[in-house]
Amino acid sequence: SHQWHGVIEEYRDRLPVGPGTPVVTLREGGTPLVPAQVLSERTGCEVHLKVEGANPTGSFKDRGMTMAISHAKEQGAKAVICASTGNTSASAAAYAVRAGMVCAVLVPQGKIALGKMGQALVHGASILQVDGNFDDCLTLARGLSEKYPVALVNSVNPSRIEGQKTAAFEIVDMLGDAPDVHVLPVGNAGNITAYWRGYTEYAADGIAARRPRMWGFQASGAAPIVRGEPVTDPRTIATAIRIGNPASWEFAERARDESGGLIDEVTDRQILAAYRLLASREGVFVEPASAASVAGLLKAAAEGKVDPGQRIVCTVTGNGLKDPDWAVAGAPQPVTVPVDADAAAERLGLA
Ligand code: F0G
Numbered sequence: 001s002h003q004w005h006g007v008i009e010e011y012r013d014r015l016p017v018g019p020g021t022p023v024v025t026l027r028e029g030g031t032p033l034v035p036a037q038v039l040s041e042r043t044g045c046e047v048h049l050k051v052e053g054a055n056p057t058g059s060f061k062d063r064g065m066t067m068a069i070s071h072a073k074e075q076g077a078k079a080v081i082c083a084s085t086g087n088t089s090a091s092a093a094a095y096a097v098r099a100g101m102v103c104a105v106l107v108p109q110g111k112i113a114l115g116k117m118g119q120a121l122v123h124g125a126s127i128l129q130v131d132g133n134f135d136d137c138l139t140l141a142r143g144l145s146e147k148y149p150v151a152l153v154n155s156v157n158p159s160r161i162e163g164q165k166t167a168a169f170e171i172v173d174m175l176g177d178a179p180d181v182h183v184l185p186v187g188n189a190g191n192i193t194a195y196w197r198g199y200t201e202y203a204a205d206g207i208a209a210r211r212p213r214m215w216g217f218q219a220s221g222a223a224p225i226v227r228g229e230p231v232t233d234p235r236t237i238a239t240a241i242r243i244g245n246p247a248s249w250e251f252a253e254r255a256r257d258e259s260g261g262l263i264d265e266v267t268d269r270q271i272l273a274a275y276r277l278l279a280s281r282e283g284v285f286v287e288p289a290s291a292a293s294v295a296g297l298l299k300a301a302a303e304g305k306v307d308p309g310q311r312i313v314c315t316v317t318g319n320g321l322k323d324p325d326w327a328v329a330g331a332p333q334p335v336t337v338p339v340d341a342d343a344a345a346e347r348l349g350l351a
Contacts, residue, residue, distance in 0.1 A: 004030035007063050007166040008070065014169065014201065015067065015162055024069045024099045028055050028062035029166055033174045033313070038281040039294065043301045044308030048179070049278075049294075050171060053286055053319030057119060060164060060191060060317050061091035067163030068153040069095040077151040078102060081144055083137030084154075085187065085240045086116030087318055092153050093123035104150065106130050106137040111239050113287065113323035133234060134188075135245045155190025156247045164191055168198025171313055178208045180310040185292035185317055186216035186225065186263060187241035189248035195315070196255035212313075214261035216252060217296030219289075223265040225252060237268045237326070240289035240318060262305075266295040274298060275326065278316065285320030285327070293317075 004010065006025035008017055017023070031054045039047040052060035069092070072080055079102040082092045089105035089112075096103035105120050109129035120127055130137045138154060145152035155161060172178055178199050186192055192214060202208040218226055219236030224244055231244035246252065256263050266274075271288055274295035278284045293314040300306050320327060337344045345351040 003027070006066060007163055008066055011166050011169055015166075016159070017067075017070065020074070021070055022073045022099075023066070024073055024095055025066045026056035026062060026094065026098065028066055029170065031055060031167075031170070033171060034282075034284065036282050036314070038277065039297065039314075043297065043306050043312070045306060045310045045312050047297070048175075048311075048313045049282070049284055050167060050313055050315045051284060052167070052315060052317050053290070057087075057091045057094045058115075058319035058322055059087040059091065060167060060315070061087045062095075063166055064155060064160030064163040064190070064194070065091040065095045065153065067159040068157050069099050069101070071159045072101070072151040072153065073099045075151070077149075079104065079150040080153045081141050081150045082106070082153045083134060083141040084112070085134050085242060086112035086322070087240060088154065089125065089127070090116045090119035090123075093120045093125035096125070097123050102126070104128070106141050108133050108137055108242075111242060113239055113325075115322035115324070134243045135230075138188075138247065154247070155188055155193075161190060161194045161197060164194030165198030165201070167315065168195045169202060172199070172202050172208045175311065178203070178210055178212045179313045180212060181215055181261075181312045182212040182315070183215040183217070183293045183297050183312065184315040185238075185241055185289050186218045186252060187222075187243045187246065187289065189216075189225070189246040189252035191315070191317070192216045192255050193248045193251035196251075196259065211259060214255045214259040215296060215300065216256065216261070216263040217266050217292045218263065219271065219292060220265045220267045225249060225263045226265045236271075238271055238289035238292060239323070240287060241292060264296060264299070266292050266299055270295040270299060272326070279320065279327070284316060286316040287318040287320055287323045288326055290316040290318050
């Protein structure tokens with residue numbers, strides 16, 4: 001059949017699974033690679049968006065979670081735990097349900113989007129709001145997994161990176177080769193690590209002729225890799241990437257350096273401008289953190305760092321519905337009309 005079977009079945013020979021691994025899946029992956037007309041015009045390049053908000057729980061985390069939860073089940077785990085800015089917890093909660101496991105999540109109090117909190121709740125996860133930031137949550141989750149019988153499913157778990165590398169495979173499978181540049185938001189730095197691994201494996205096996213330059217973008221108020229030191233009080237409206245001490249910091253720098261790429265910052269203002277452009281001009285609704293990739297591309301173009309004619313892929317990591325406050329904020333209130341065609345036509349400027 002033409003049904004997509006999820007990343008483990010689609011890329012089984014490239015993932016660390018055996019015949020006995022129970023596959024816990026929501027048929028994640030197989031996400032759209034959408035040509036971006038307006039971004040292509042603005043940059044003089046061929047720009048594509050890898051729309052990861054189309055995954056079952058609305059973010060790229062599902063690619064890694066199918067692997068992490070399948071491995072946890074294989075190892076007999078009854079419970080999983082994660083620290084999260086929201087998307088990891090939503091994904092872990094859903095996949096834990098599929099696996100018949102208990103899921104505990106640690107989130108920074110008051111700093112995760114409502115949609116993500118709703119997902120963790122409706123999937124029945126145990127949620128602890130921590131009086132601290134994401135980095136504190138991760139420290140706590142690591143400590144708990146070391147002392148108690150609960151499997152850690154953050155991206156410090158190598159299975160997560162393995163699953164997430166499949167996004168790079170899909171892009172090469174679609175385009176016939178790697179792009180010239182791959183752009184993505186950076187928070188805990190797991191995803192940039194995963195894409196680089198995916199591109200590297202395909203190039204090593206001759207499936208791709210080349211590897212892209214990796215361009216990662218952090219939010220200015222949460223840009224430890226750009227600053228060269230941890231940020232103790234990370235701040236940004238892009239709550240998903242509000243992280244001051246990324247777990248995969250060194251891997252991200254390696255991806256940057258080995259690819260001849262860069263890790264730079266974008267301001268919240270630039271993030272919101274890109275968020276609105278994606279929605280209003282490309283028809284793609286993403287959450288603010290996801291727009292950091294596109295904001296970064298536009299910043300690099302304005303700085304003359306983008307040579308025309310290149311093929312560029314921007315990953316947009318999460319669905320806009322997770323955090324709709326930013327869509328509604330500042331927008332005009334819809335007008336109310338009676339059930340009357342002439343009145344409605346007048347308000348619409350048709351009359
Ligand atoms: N975009 C979104 C929507 C995210 O949720 C995250 C990370 C990132 C980008 C950054 O990816 O951490 O691999 O560099 N969210 C994690 C979470 C931290 O808990 O959901 P990264």
